Amino acid sequence: MKTLGLIGGTSWHSTVVYYQLINKWVGEAIGSQANPELILYSINIEIMREQDRDKINAKYLEVSEKLIAAGAEGILICANTPHMASAYVQPKIPVPILHIAEATGREASRLGLKKLGLLGNRPTMTGSFIPEVLREKFGITTIIPEDHCLSQAHEYVSKELTQGKFTEAARKFFMNQINLLQERGAEGIILGCTELPLLIDGSQVGLPTLATTDLHARMAVDFILGD
Template identity: 55%
Template sequence: MNLLGMIGGTSWHSTIEYYRLLNELVGEEIGTQQNPPLLLYSLNVKLMRKNDAEKIKNSYLEIAQKLENAGAKAIIICANTPHLVFDYVQPKINIPVLHIADAIAKKAKQKDFKKLGLLGTKPTMRGSFLSGRLRDKHQIETLIPTDEYIDETHRIISEELTQGKFTNAAKDFYLEQMQLLKERGAEAIILGCTELPMLIKEKDTEIPLLDTTKLHAEMAAEFILKD
């Protein structure tokens, strides 16, 4: 099996989900008497909260280089928002960073989805590192909440979900946003924050959901098992 480097910590709650899923998915192929080789670097989430773009990029590069030097054959960033460093980090290391947008696109293409609603942090929704890659590499359009809802969509994630607080009020808010996105033409909803699938399950809505944590972990498990 290939050694996978994991960059987690943003938040540790979702990093646990990645670790669990990777072990379960690989275990389905090789049996539960074995487990995959994983190398985890859990950084301090305070780094992301400071919004210092240069420091964030350089910190992720330093961590990626450490994982590469330690023998990792690929890297997975265990959250959506930190993928904003992808274009900076990937050219400077010699192993692939498995991009979460490619995992989303793979499932969307299987379902023939062409237009997706996107919920996540403000940088994820308004930045191009996810929606731009979906558009330019995979020809998939994304829709985000209207301006009046953007701040609250972000606030709940940053102040509640990433700190392990999951409430019915938060669930109701996101379910309402999903319905609004569907009315604007979204065929499915990207749960573009790795804490969102911990709050909202498929049984909560009839709208198809794309669980980025699970899809990303499936991509990583395939890499671990690849000859």
């Protein structure tokens, strides 16, 4: 098995989910008598809230280099938003960053989806780090909620979901956004926040939902096992 370096902490709630899923699925593949070798570096989430792109890039490069020095053969960023640093970091390190958008694109392509709605916090929805990978590698178009809804979505994610709070008001808001995205042509919905699948029951949505955390963790397992 390959050794994987995990960059977590943004938020620690999502990091726990990643760690649990990777160990669970590797165990299902090889048996419970063994588990993968993982190296975890947990970053203080405040760096994301400062929204200083240069500082974020520098931090993720620094941490990636530390993980590689410790033996990591690949890097997994355990959240959606910090992937904004991946394009800066990847050319500067000798091991692959397993990109969350690539994991999402593979599943969307398998399902034959070409237009996806994207939900998450503001940086994830408005940033280029997911749409560019989907467009350039898979020919997939992404759409996001209307401008006047972005702030409310960001508030629910940053002030509630990443703090472990799951309210009915948040659920209704995001379900309404899904309906609006579907009306605009979305064939599937990217749940681009680790906590969104905990809030929204995919079986109650009238089109495919792509839970990025699950897809990303599966990608990590494939890498660890050499598939």
